[in-house]
Amino acid sequence: xxxxxxxxxxxxxxxxxxxxxxxxxxxxxxxxxxxxxxxxxxxxxxxxxxxxxxxxxxxxxxxxxxxxxxxxxxxxxxxxxxxxxxxxxxxxxxxxxxxxxxxxxxxxxxxxx
Amino acid sequence: xxxxxxxxxxxxxxxxxxxxxxxxxxxxxxxxxxxxxxxxxxxxxxxxxxxxxxxxxxxxxxxxxxxxxxxxxxxxxxxxxxxxxxxxxxxxxxxxxxxxxxxxxxxxxxxxxxx
Numbered sequence: 001x002x003x004x005x006x007x008x009x010x011x012x013x014x015x016x017x018x019x020x021x022x023x024x025x026x027x028x029x030x031x032x033x034x035x036x037x038x039x040x041x042x043x044x045x046x047x048x049x050x051x052x053x054x055x056x057x058x059x060x061x062x063x064x065x066x067x068x069x070x071x072x073x074x075x076x077x078x079x080x081x082x083x084x085x086x087x088x089x090x091x092x093x094x095x096x097x098x099x100x101x102x103x104x105x106x107x108x109x110x111x112x113x
Numbered sequence: 114x115x116x117x118x119x120x121x122x123x124x125x126x127x128x129x130x131x132x133x134x135x136x137x138x139x140x141x142x143x144x145x146x147x148x149x150x151x152x153x154x155x156x157x158x159x160x161x162x163x164x165x166x167x168x169x170x171x172x173x174x175x176x177x178x179x180x181x182x183x184x185x186x187x188x189x190x191x192x193x194x195x196x197x198x199x200x201x202x203x204x205x206x207x208x209x210x211x212x213x214x215x216x217x218x219x220x221x222x223x224x225x226x227x228x
Contacts, residue, residue, distance in 0.1 A: 004155075043117070043204050043219030044156060088156065100169055101148075101217065103156040 006104030014112050019076040023089035023104045030091040033065050035074045038086045079111045115139045117220035125226045134190045134223045136205030145188045146206040195227045
């Protein structure tokens with residue numbers, strides 16, 4: 001089983017729709033959960049960061065972590081064409097003192113005007 | 114806004130040649146990282162570096178790879194004898210402090226093509 005699994009998409013939705021992006025993981029040691037956004041020919045950019053279980057909201061973005069199910073989600077409300085990018089879930093374990101990040105494969109999202 | 118920069122943006126080399134990828138981390142950051150992303154695959158951790166020492170490295174980071182902070186601003190990744198499978202995007206990242214709660218800022222990447 002892969003450490004982090006993410007549906008690669010592509011996912012295409014109309015402008016204004018709610019987008020749901022998901023990842024599952026197998027390593028119980030993961031404590032820090034992140035979502036990165038990556039535009040074409042650019043490096044990953046941190047969108048949201050969550051420690052342990054629960055929800056976190058930032059504007060139109062909500063991150064959810066369910067450690068019991070080893071499942072994390074990112075919701076985008078009122079999606080905009082500028083949200084079109086690849087979204088990477090990422091995780092890190094507390095024991096990793098060097099902050100090694102394990103990435104999912106990324107979901108390519110396209111918002112149609 | 115401070116940012117991580119990387120040069121060159123694209124490097125083409127022949128198999129067996131040595132390459133050096135360069136990064137300038139954000140100036141007050143102390144922790145440095147290299148990741149790579151083979152086309153169509155996930156971003157993979159290679160190595161982390163602090164206080165002129167490797168903190169952690171992955172199984173990908175074998176004897177062909179080395180990292181160095183040759184001066185106060187640059188952070189380099191050297192591949193001694195490139196292989197076809199080294200073709201990938203290489204991302205440098207830096208963070209102010211240690212710990213997963215401290216954001217790693219990524220550079221735009223260097224696309225390495227090994228022929």
